[in-house]
Amino acid sequence: MLSESNTGVSSTRTQSTTSIATIQTAATTPEFFPSLVESEVGNLLHANLFSLDQREVVDDDTESATTELVADTAEPEREKWAICLVxxxxxxxxxxxxxxxTYVNRVKRADLRFKSFNAGNVRRRYEKQLTHKFDFDFTKSATQRLRELYAFEALNELTSSLIRDEIDVGVFDATNTTKERRKKVVQTIRQTAAEANVVINVAILEVCCANISLRRYNIERKTTNKDYYGVPREEAxxxxxxxxxxxEKIYEEVTLDEIDQLDVNYFIMSNVGESFSYKCGQRSNEKNNVGRFESVLLQHIYDFLLHYRSTFGQQYLSEVEKFYADGYKPIKQALATNEYTVHNV
Incomplete structure (x- = not known):
């Protein structure tokens, strides 16, 4: 039974003059054999580049943040939301x-119709019809065209489902790692909504992992997904x-200027709920308004991130610990050559 717990949720809130708030929870994320992982992956997984500590969003003016759940302040009407993952x-x-x-509908019992639209699934559908596979070489114009094709077909499916009132919340599941891509995504959503005379709210939810041990574990799990069916573990x-x-070479971090220019709601979580930041346009400079949102969904996202470590993170970290204690087998010469074969990716 999933439940919210205040265990390990003691937190502080940092309020920047740029109106972005950061929650640092009391939880810390362990490193598992970081030197061994670094020796395996070489110069890849530049985790520190993507730490929230590197973002210019925090100043020295801190205050306590409430860890109590806040009652919904909006009417229980069916808002339409597009969440763009980064x-x-x-x-x-x-x-x-x-x-x-799971949190919104099982813990909060909000009964919102969610659906994820994954660009990778669109890619795999197309690849069944092709004689060659996507090579992820973004220096090639043909690769970029296909990448955009797959992504925006998924986005079109999302907006169509919202407009037809088949769902309440559509999650656009793609990397969306460049400013140009994110701008195009937001513009497409708003243009499509305007043409259909439907209001679609937009939020960006960025997930960062600045812990090399966690990222390496996540990669291990990738070896069993559809892209690597039948491929030996080390090759995968x-x-x-x-x-x-x-x-990583094309990654561009989300900036405050970008959030303002796009005029979107923004959340970012790091290291399994160790910290998160948000910028959602509420009057966050008032102490009594910390963590309170006019939108039901934004309130749910905030509570989800605030309680993420206790609700979901501990089980994940237990799995990571077991992996490194019992099953971690570094691959040999993972980066010995730049020549590699792409298997069904």
């Missing part, structure tokens, strides 16, 4: 999106590390 491969964003749906890991490298 995150590198193996950051855990797809899992977090699934857990958000090597191949996926190469994919990560290509995404």
């Amino acid at each position: 995150g590198l491969p193996a950051s855990g964003k797809s899992t977090v999106a699934e857990q958000l749906e 890991i090597t191949d996926f590390l190469k994919r990560v490298e290509k995404y």
